[in-house]
Amino acid sequence: MDVLKLKKPPRKILVIKPSSLGDVVHSLPFLNALRDSFPRAEIHWIIAKGLEGLLEGHPMINKLWIINKDDWKRVKGAGTTIKELRSLFKSLKAEKYDIVMDLQGLLRSGILAKATGAPVRIGFKEAREGSRIFYTHTVKAGKDVHAVDRYLEIAKFIGCDISDIKFPFPLSFKSQLSTLNFQLPERYAVIVPGARWQTKRWFPERFGQLSSMMQVKSIIVGGESDADIASIVIRNSDGNAISAVGKTTLKVLIEVIRNARFVVT
Secondary structure (H helix, E strand, O other): OOOOOOOOOOOEEEEEOOOOHHHHHHOHHHHHHHHHHOOOOEEEEEEEOOOHHHOOOOOOOOEEEEEOHHHHHHOOOOHHHHHHHHHHHHHHHHOOOOEEEEOOOOHHHHHHHHHOOOOEEEEEOOOOOOHHHHOOEEEOOOOOOOHHHHHHHHHHHOOOOOOOOOOOOOOOOHHHHHHOOOOOOOOEEEEOOOOOOHHHOOOHHHHHHHHHHOOOEEEEOOOHHHHHHHHHHHHOOOOOEEEOOOOOOHHHHHHHHHOOOOEEO
C-alpha cells in the first residue's frame, strides 16, 4: 500500500468514530499510533452522545465533539435540527483541520468529513452508503480484517508506525463506584448476557448455570433493555449472580469490568 506523502506534519487532526462502544474501543490502538507519530498535533474526535464517557479526559485527545445521532433522523421537516446541523458544520469548518479520518464509513460520517473542508479526507474504499464520494483518499482494508487492524490501515496510510499495538486507557473512575447500590465483592466475574443482535446472544439460562459453578460472585451488566435477560440469569445462578443491569454509567461500567477477575460475554 502506498503511503500518503505529507508536506509537513499535521497541525490539527479530526477522527470521526462516533459509535458503537466496542468499535470505539477497537479504535484505541489507532489513536495510540496517531499520537505517537504526531506528538505535537491537536487530535479532535467525534463521538456519539452517550458514549462520551469513554473518551472524556483522555490525555491523547485535545477535544471531543459530541453529536446526537438521532438528529440525523429528524432532519426532514425539522427546522431546528437543520439549523443545529448547519451550526455544527460551520464550527467544524472553522477548526481548519489538516487531516480528517472517517473510521465510521457511513453517509452521515462522510458528510461530516466533507463539511470540515479539510484538504485531506481519508476513509475506507469499502465505506457504505456512498460515503466514499466525500473523501479525497481511500484505503482498502478488506471486509474480513479485524476492526483493530482495519483502523490501523488508515494510520499506516498517513505514515504512522503500527508495529506496537496498545490500548491506551489510563483513565480511572474508581471514585464513581460509590454510585452503585451494592458493595462490589473483592473478587468477582462480570457476565454480559445481552447483545444488540439476537444471533449474538447465548441462552440466559446457561449464563445462570455457568454463574452457579463459579467460585466467585458474578455481576451482570447491561442496559435497561437487558433486565428480563438478567432476571433469567439470576434465577438459574443458585444465588451467585448480582444484577447491575441499568444501574451503571459508562464510566462505572468501565471500572467494574476493569477490576473483574474475568468477563463472560
